Amino acid sequence: MRFYRVAILLLISTASVAQTQSFRLPLEIPPAFSGTFGEIRSDHFHSGVDLRTMGKVGFNVFAIEKGFVSRIKVSPVGFGKAIYIDHPNGKTSVYAHLDRFTGKIAEYAENAQYQKPSFEIELFPNPGELPVNKGDIIAISGNSGSSGGPHLHLEIRETVSQHILDPFEFFNEWRQTDIYPPVINRLLVFEIDSLSYLLNSLTYKAYETIKRGSDFTLPFPVNASGKVGLALYYYDTVNPNSFRAGIKKAEMKINGIKTFTFQVDKFSFLETRYANGFNGITDNGWSGYKAIRLWTYPNNKFSGITHVIDHGIIDVAKDSTYIVDIRVWDHSGNSSKLTFKILGVENKAIAERMPNLPLFKWNAENTYKTRSYMVRLPENALFHDILFQMSESQPDNFPYPIVTVHNSKTKLFKKFTLEYNTSNIAENLLGKLYIAKINGKGFTYVGSEPAKNSIKAICNSFGKYTVMIDTIAPSIIAQNLIPNAKITSQSSISFKLIDNTGIKTYNGYIDGKWVLFEWDPKTGILLHNLNPKRTKRGQWHSLKIVVTDMLNNNSEYSTKFYW
Template sequence: MKQLFLLFLFFSSFIVSSQEKYPKDYFRNPLDIPTVLAGTFGELRSNHFHSGVDIKTQGREGLKIYAAADGYVSRIKVAQYGFGKALYITHPNGYTTVYAHISKYADKIQKYVKSVQYKKEKYATGNLFFKSDKFPVKKGELIAYTGDTGSSGGPHLHYEIRSTKTENIINPLLFGLKPKDSKPPTFQSLKVYTLNNSSRINNQKKNFILTLKNTEKGKYLADRISASGIIGFGVSVFDRLNEAPNKNGIFSLEMLVNGKQFYYHDVETFSFSESKFINLHIDYKHYKKYKRRYQKTYKETKNKLSTYENLINNGRINIKNGLNYTIEIIAKDYNGNSSSIKIPIVGKESNTIFSKSKDSTNYKIIAKNFQKFTKEDITVAFPKNTFYNDLFLNFKVENGVAKIHTPTIPLNKSFTLTFNVSKYSEEEKQQLYIANLEYPKYPRYQYTRKKDSTFYTTTKTLGTYSLVSDKHKPKINILYFKNNQWISKRKTIKVKISDIGSGIKNYRATIDGKWILMEFNHKKGVLTYNFSDKKLLGSKHIFKIVVSDNVGNTNTLSTTFFKKQVN
């Protein structure tokens, strides 16, 4: 009971100190609907931690977004992927708020952004930076409308708070954003690991997934195990809020060994540069194989995340013969709702000898060195510290297909993969690209740089790669009207485009020979032009669109339409 009371005091004091560090009443809710989250800060994502909160917009686009506080629009970026349309406001208190996946900006900002797009004749603007006198805003002022642009999985607002000085991102809940949450996290699974050659679990040199029993709300009990040597644990865990069924991330994870804290991390703040270490924080191999993420309650040596606190032996537990242990793993959400697993362990040495199979590969990787290997017409080059640890690399080439180990090992840097293409004709080279063959039926285009006799790409993913030929032109279909049709009542032109090979690289659309802005919803494959952008002269017009894929196959569609100008 005393230990539980001390734990309560620890967590309560943490919350109080965090709240004192950040102003709770300075920022308002960026939306005027109740806050329900589709994603939490620090949530586990592919190759990164989630850098903000995703606020649900009731499945709708076009809700008003308001400036969270006084300040000025310091940056705008329009991109096809990532944040899509994003807006940044710098505030005088040392923070910057970020609003992403926007459908459109408030009128004066929207007018400026479109002027840039038409001047560049590009949808993507790149980063547009502004001084404080260009777009000053007041707290509660309309700045944009919610949407589904960029790499969004559905309509929502991605909202961030960053330190203006360091660019570190900080959990927006620490500033007073309050979704309703009275539900404790849910443990899905528990895994135990042998962490050196002499470690044993249940008399075996292997990792185990342990059975969990949910004894009461938020309380779990694992099967008793015997162990010896250095071991560690990992958990698959999520949290749900009151008004949403989706699975969110947790706020903190802690491990006690016989009541003593050995491991703790939380998602108060982190930097973008350290986000890649998520692949050392989780059981990356298990995730790549089975698509389930286990958060380790021990820290890998090369893991430079700043979110860990007060670790003992980096969370690694030395189980000694004849002693009994109770491990407790505690997950909490931001509101302090908690769940815990208890794991009973008996220390028992094993006399079983396991011989480690000798790796016969010739490709030894020394992580701190640059290494380059060539087989047949394919070369792989690994810069220094591409790998976190030394290893034997499995590198094979069969029928032009390069098998570079397996994608279950995380990389710190990108490596270069080069194909000698001197045996191909110029026409064949034009249609070739480098593809990832993780799913052989669906080759995935890798950005391919072409020289006279070599093609190369850079990637942070091991696996299977090959040259693939793409002879197919993209497809183009006008939606909702036909050639020589009157469309006076239509507000938009919509075009569906697709490509079955290397993928669409770019498109260019014109009306009467002048460039027009078509926004591409890549999830639906639909381009949209809004007639409100430009006033048309006369009633007869020619719409033309040219679409190219990543190897240069091009398709062109031209159609005539008639439209009376509506004043």
């Protein structure tokens, strides 16, 4: 009898494993990760896994299951070149930052690019158009779009909702080789009282953990008073070839009661900016460690935060003891525990005077004006109420005033509008003015949308902004082309484009006809692959490149070449 029960249990468990094991690996090199699902990044939760490709482009990318190509996207930013495949089991796999597509997919995409004509395309093929079998080579791995180095970004989505799922749930091989639980390195204790909270200038104390057996603890209890919030510095290892990765779940219990749970199983793109509700007050990149905060703000409605009591904030009373039990899980189910005590001590805080600053409510629209700038924050832009600070100055070496919009440590859920009053600006300059973000010593173009007596920009983050003028057209520098030369041995033509605001349009023409030039803003390279199907061999051709920048300053380059 007993034997039968064991046999049935085994059958059930292999059945459920078999179901999740149906996907094959997308690469044929040993799995190594530079990012995992749900990692907290600037403005988003990481929506897939980043598979390392030995620091180079050029590996075959395989369809993980049969299905059909449901979407193809080519963009100089974001995912770069990306393929979406819908599978019969209701899941969609996404392969991003590809170097190039292969076979029928490549042909289909290029035809659409010439038809539009544009390098940037987004296509939604019908189910019958581009069927794929499990294991088909669909593309070559790359570094396209906003990628920080060669890798394959792989995503698994629920086809109907386009909600993003944890790819580790679908590849047993990754989980089975992961025997490394997360390492909890440090505990941070934030003192949350009303004024420093409203000013976003929370201070914290850091405690190094010690390892006892397989768990972590602190060498002594934490003394605290009043409201405190906790955070961890940690990292997780998937396997020795991988970089330090994030976790899947964190749970905190105070005196045995769950007061905070963070878990990323599935999320929608609409909530991805809730990641900013975890950013800002801890330095996420500290010495290669990751940070996870175990308390939250009123406007952080991320679906992965559950079991929250008092936003995860602990109100420490004098002479009371709190047993804190924190557990974190990686994507393969390995977990680590940190346990320690908080002792309530006398609150020595001195009453601070409320500064004379406007109180911005997170659930209201807020506006503020200085002499020449105005900000407008939509409802729910903030994660919590803040005492807002904004000031304007005119340094000698700047053509227009600098405005400091609050504090770059305060992260936003929604973007805000910044307007600059142009009523005193000469008419001939109006179309050449733009709002720039000041990053250290550099400037980044943000926007130049004309409005009534002003220009405006949609801004992603608080910080320093100014207004600049751009009347300089982009530079077009030939990389492998001497004017009027024979280039019969070449397979491509490339140019370097340089501009201070950024390239808005880029078009190339051979013998008067539009040809596909690929644009990569990371490297500043504009590249055309010569193709005998489109350009005749053994004759002279005319070439023209037309480029505009964000302020519509226009440059052209023309020559002849023999190929």
